[in-house]
Amino acid sequence: MDDDSRLADWERRTDLPLVIASLVFLGSYAVHVLLPGLPGAAHAFFLSLMYAAWAVFAVDYAVRWRLSGEGPGFVRRHWLDTVVVALPLLRPVQVVRTYESIQRRRGEPRLALHARVAAYSALSISLLGFSGALAVYQAERAAPNATIRTFGDSLWWTCSTLSTVGYGDYVPVTTLGRFIAVGLMACGLALLGTVTGSFSSWMLQRFSLGEEDDRPPES
Template structure:
């Protein structure tokens, strides 16, 4: 069995555990940010959940790296996995990776290529917006002179940032909040561009097909004799 087969086998078996780990991390992160008055025992539990889920991501990456014989190529091809380990903001995006891997292994995908790209980009945008809202709210809520003082403010900030609108009514003032903003802006521009670009391409293709069908000569789509036609 070659190293690619071993890596693919590990990834196939790890899909469900990693999906659960991503959901647990997102739940724990949400609880820790939105419920600051947790009991010491409750806070310890949810912090332990975040640590354990991070450990699951780390173990998965380390095992796949060990199974691969071309490790430098593996690191280059799976740079996002490494980035997920380093940036907590991106860890819930592992759900998107698991979903994409599952769709890639289906012999007959339910969606077209354009539909898959739009679905993945939309899901990534939603997760990035939600985790970005949590991260910037956690960094800004107690900062002097902060304009993001509620989770609603943070969600509004994430919406205008991801959409590249940037009203400027709520902005991060802390270093940590601005780092989160830079990540959200950098990824958001690409994601929104991908969705708009794929949707525009799909519309153009649909109009092209309809135009070609409308300009076909009558009967040009038929081949062979009419059903029931006579023959010698």
């Protein structure tokens, strides 16, 4: 069995476990951040789940690197996976890509391209926004002179940041919070650009079809 087939077999076998690990990581992190009043043993349990899921991501990355046979080039070609290992809060966003690959392998009917772009972008924005809101809330809630004091404030700020509106009523004051803000701005621009481009392409196709229908039949 060559390297490509072994890598494909590994990815096929680990798709579902990685999705479960992603959701476990996000759920454990949410409980850890949103319920600070839990007993210490409960926090330790959820932290253990987070670190275990993180270890799963790291092992998967290492195995795929080894099976790819690409050496250091694997890091460059799979830069998103590399970023996810360093910033595991982004891992749930990859659930979208995993779902797409599972559907493709099973030969299940899929939505039209433009509908898939819109649906997957919406899901990505939701997962990214929730993860970003949790991280910003954890970084900002106890900071001096912070304006983001509740998770509701953080959600509102995240929505305005991802949409590139930026009202300015809530702003991060910590270095970590501002770093997260820059990442959310970049992701918001990229996702909105993707949706806008897909919608524009769909509109052009519809107009092209309309013009063809309006043409008189050739004699």
